[in-house]
Amino acid sequence: MELNCVRHFNTDVSSIALPQKFTFPFYYTPHTLAKIAAEELQEYLVKQQDFEHNFGLQPHQNGLIIGKMFGVLVVELPNKSLAYLAAFSGKLAESNYISFFVPPVFDTLQKNGFYKKGEELLNQYNKEIEAFENNVDYIKEKSLLAEIKQKATTDLSYLKEKNKSNKLLRDTMRKKALESHNEDVEQLLYQLNEASKNDSILLKKATKYWNYCIENQEKIVQIFDEQLATLKEKRKQKSASLQQQLFENYSFLNQYQESKSLGEIFQQNPPAGAGECAAPKLLHYAFTHQLKPIALAEFWWGQSPKSEIKKHKQYYPACIGKCKPILSHMLQGIKTDKNMLAINPAEGKELKIIYEDDYLAVICKPEEFLSVPGKEIIDSVQTRVQQMFPKATGPLVVHRLDMSTSGLMLIAKTIDIYTALQSQFIQRKIKKTYIALLDGVISTPKGRIDLPLRVDLDNRPYQMVCYEYGKPATTDYEVIATQNGKTLIHFYPITGRTHQLRVHASHHLGLHTPIVGDDLYGTKNKRLCLHASQLVFTHPITQELLTIENPIDFNSSYE
Template sequence: MTYFEPQPAPAEVPLRLTDPFAPSPPHALARRAAEELQRLLRHGGLASGLDLGALDAPGQGKMFGVLVVAAPDGRVGYLRGFSGMLDGRWEVDGFAPPLFDSIARDAFLPAGEAELRALGERHAELTGGEGALELRARLAEMTERHGAAIAGMRARHEANRGLRHDARQRLANGEAGDDERRAALHTLGQESRADAAERQQLEAAHQQEREVLVSALRALDTQRTGIEHQRAERSRQLWRQIAESYVIPNARGESRPLGALFAPEPPPGGAGDCAAPKLLAQAYRHGLRPLALAEFWWGAPPLTGGRLAGVYYPACRSKCGGVLPYMLEGLPVALEPLPGAAPGPVDEPRIVYEDAWLLVVDKPRGLLSIPGRHESSRDSVLVRLRRRDPEASGLLVVHALEPETSGLLLLSKDPETHAALQRQFARREADRRFVAWLDGHVARDEGVIELPLRTDREDRRRQLVDPLHGKRAITEWRVTQRSGSRTRVSLWPRTWLTHQLRVHAAHPLGLGAPVTGDRLYGGDDTHLLLHSEALTFIHPHTGARLELESPAPF
């Protein structure tokens, strides 16, 4: 552990650990520790022989972390950690070690990796080895030779067909007797049948010759498929063994293997290797009390983007979501509400339109559209409407609004109406308009943004722009007001992906100005100024065109 010098005053020491999944800025002490680590990463001074140059290679950056802790004697310091491996090493002096049992891991991992390598080499041999390449070359040569033979035969047969056609014309125009004509036509027919027989015989001979090579290649494919299945199964078995070698402790002094925290599904790759779990385990191992955590990215950004050197990020839900909640058991933690959930009472949703088939409400900011998985998030528009009318159990949200977003929310009262309304939006026969204030000056007056999005695997609350793997996302926009450094816009989502409007607003290739109050994609932690202000659609049962509006409260 590295102690702070000078020691912080009691008022500067947090009473309890903050929520590691919260996007809030790190505590001042954690930031101080992180800045010291960043200085060492930038200028050296870490473990001898450590080469950090690889972190600047494309896609090779990684997450680092610090955990502020209190020793039993009351002194305050911090631990350092990194995700995965650093400079090809699991263990580096001055950093928290990995969570797996090295002895147990060494008992099976080298042999398992050797087996996978052998299977991979055999697969490569069957795919591109000398024998496979020779068979494919012979088949290509044979195909070319057969094609030339068939082409030559067809040309000859076409010439024969022309001669027979001319002969038949002469017979039709000549003065030959009936017997002579019949005999000549019979001979021409035999010649035609002979050509057909020759074609069939040649094709059969080619097929028989080709089948020898095709059968050999098919046998290689069967072997290759078998090895692929064998390798996949062995890889799954090995990963299960690896997961069992990770010992995950918590603040109560208990421990469980990694696999048990994700059962019945296998743990995701890299689970348990992030900086935060390593740091907490190191603290428990030495009787240190965790006080504040900070994790930041260092080095080149990932190939898919979404991480910048020196920027702080919360713990990832994909890998740490199943690990950290267990590790924090027995430790006082200042948990924040889930993203978008209001900290206090929220107004009731106001009914804007209702009939026998559908319902439109004006959703207040801070209220979920549908119940969350966590008990603290059960409050939602659906729960409140069903509580108000017990017969409304069949209500379905057509398109949920994010908790932070206010405005018009469309619900159906039966599955048929729900499907019909969704079809209208998918075909762009229905429309919705949002209004937002953006932090920044948007130079143009209107346009269309098309940036594909996917979930950030490191932090599943966020969406990333990914031209290769992202889903198509389209937003039309128009500036309606400019005021100082802010811009008010109207937004028309033509697709409906999570956080689409927020990412399209914040991204440099979009509007380059985040929605005011957007903690995930901007920097402001005030209220999100994004409102669903208009809905237009055809009533699925009456055929009437409905145009509903709700003025923004900002």
Template sequence: MQQTAANDLITYFPTCPTADEIPTLMPSPFSNIPHPLAQQACLMLQEKLSGDQHGLRDFSQHGKMFGVLVVRDSAGRIGFLSAFSGMISGQWQLPGFVPQLFELAEHANYLYAGNDQLAELTAQLQRVETSKQRSDLMQQISQLQQQRDLALTELKQQHRDAKAGRKQQRLALQELTGLSDSERQRQMATLALASQHHKREFTNASLQWQEKLQLLLQQLDQVERHIQEIKERRAEKSRQLHKILFATYQLHSFSGEQQPITHFFDAMPPAGAGDCAGPKLIHYARKHRLQPLALGEFWWGASPSTGVRHHAHYYPACRGKCRPILPFMLDGLGVEPEPDHAQEIDLSEPAVVYEDESLLVVNKPSGLLSAPGKQVKDCVYNRLLQRYPENPELRLVHRLDMATSGLLLVAKNLKANKFLQRQFIQRDVEKRYEAILTRRLSPDQLEGEINLPLCVDLYDTPRQMVCFESGKAAKTCWRVLNHEGETTRIWFYPQTGRTHQLRVHASHKDGLNAAIVGDALYGQAGERLMLHAQRLCFTHPVSRERLEFELPAPF
């Protein structure tokens, strides 16, 4: 891969691309599949990474997103630039890759000064949190609480024993003959006074213990308030530092405009905004008067622990960090519009599998939304509303992803919807999905269970990610049907109903580590997503009969 003396960051193709191989408009950076010329550049960069000429790092332990930008230089020659997302081994700049889009020295000055202040606050916080005063107070409070609980338990037992004795005395007084009524009443009153005394004794003892505890709790509360104040000062200092650092990110468009990166986000930009490979490449190309032709990004190395990324797979520019800024940076160039993934679905769809006065079971085709989205209104729900105007209370009981086909349950009225939804909430509905995986599972992977909590990836919606801290529990059981060449046909039994649950559990490295065929989000795009809701079993809201439906997969 010969480098040019005029710009040693451009790698030129071994054979100059023909005019037919060069795109007339730059493809959208949000396309799932890069332009063939960008793919060729990606393969050349991957060859370089495989050789690891510079000892970048061990990607088998920590993967990284890389990108290429096919460009035309001032002499009309075609080559490509290379970049990586964020840093590698603590370095922003490495030989052969375009630099970050901010001035490193200015950025470093702010960062070092800010980090020193944050480090001091962190050290101060650690001193207070681990102080002897706090430790002693917590120990004293714990010991006092144990003493209180023991003392009050013993006192309560004494009172129980005394109460049992009084009960026996009352029974004896009632059975005792030869005792005047006045004397019997006097002794009964004495027993009642003893009962009241014990209640006051327990209340007073509780108050005395609480007063002792309160003195220590007040002292500990002062320490905890000090800790909270330090945390708030540190958080504010961190926000100020991010604001200063982002001020060094000045974005330029090919039409000649300039804006700070903060202009494109309603609040503070997310961490890492502007540091992805795409913005780096486009910034460098504009600065050095190179014409961008096609962008391609791929993941290299071990999959991350949270999101789903596979070695050497292509990915579009992320939506959380890049979607707000790339259209501005590319303004002034001829760029294809962002791909519209909506499909033309015959108006006769969805086909009805079963119908009665209370409900519908339909076969949702792949490519049709279950419910209307922000921009796309054509969906199963709206089509059924038009088809059944006499049922204005019609509701979808559950949903399927747009790319997923299969059995979908619809209630014709609110009462039926409530009854059916309760079954989903209580997990009384039996669901089975059929899918084809991109990898042949091993002989010891014939069946099993996956438990990986999920939440939305805020920086790249609608993608979901695994998160053990804030994710919602997600459980999937599975069983292999057969192997078809290098693929696996499988049944999924979701025990929960999280967004993209089966797709993430299939593709994540801690799941099956095998994406579903045709999964553009978590694997590789194809003709369609090979995922089908094949079986649905539930209790009828009126007859209480158990209904079971099966629909063969169309693949």
């Protein structure tokens, strides 16, 4: 059996123990074998001459800068020896095929394939539609319709204003005639009434005339519009048919050689780009050639895209929106590592009460502790404070912190206190201070970051910068100290978006320096070094301005 895409290790891996289970693809630390495979792939990417692609790593290189996700899959061959497969997400150098990598699950670029032929037909429809829209007669008739409508508006507006002016003049003349008691008053009033009728008749006739002109021209334009609509409908139907054909033919194998199409997996509505990520390509090739999957890793290569945060050589989990439904089918019957996202990280941790009175409390939440119950984990600040304050009424938790962020949270003991504190948050009267340790040196001592954020719909819970659909997000910051190549900093969030401080710290348009331990937007470490250290708010009952503090020392842990 010829396996052109199998890569044998250049490194001696004979002494490395195999993992007991396959990688859980949505949250993992790469196994040693996967790391070695990834490093060998990265070495190839540096030295290769098989393709030209601008990853944004070399100055003055031609072409649009496009970073890429790459993946490696360590496999066991039929002779029990180890090797690895490599893949890229999407296309690379405008191609689906690069000799070093596994092929796509379905090749949309195949010259004689149905998809390419379908695209050619769609392109023909596009050309016909474009030609029709630029047809001289069509443009002329539409222009004439617009001209008639404009003349009608101008003419009728003029007549209405003239009638209005004439009416005012007649009203004045009537008044004077009635006051003069002239013997000709009846004749004058009659003439004025006739003039009023004539003005009204003239406006009606003009309106009828212009409506006739418009309707007549609209019928001419409609003939063109209907022909154009027919073309667009044919294109729409062909596009839908082509998509459905693609969904049916784009199929993925699992270890039992069971095949499932994109249409079946996503119930005929897959997201754009589904199936083109590295992980499905790798597993499909392995199952097609009876190779046993051992370990998986995916990493980013190149400059970060403008909206997302991806670090060069950084390992990333498979995306949720596009890959999870596909991999759920492909990994059937394969034992994977534990889903760490389903394990309660708060077990054994306690909430610390920093301030309490009859109306409210301020607690300190440890890191890796949910603020409210999640889909799989119930244990949270909310469930804990319900036990701590059993007589309390209302929602209790006034605001939230990200699971990985530690620090101060306000707890309301009654619905009225909750409403009052919520009002202060909405009006931005509550001042919050966070302390963070950044993985690098910040040269500007203080400033403001304005980067609108929205959720990455294909890869929750990641957030991305988006100027079109993102919600406004503003953060002030002030550097406290720099030591050992790291920066201790205060963040003062003006808004409270999900992951706001983490994205604003890491994004290249923000501080371009991730928070230490940020497993989403930086590099995983002991913990996320982000702590809500101070809350300033007005007590709803006493009206006293309270400042609650709970400092933390990150530097001592990372020296």
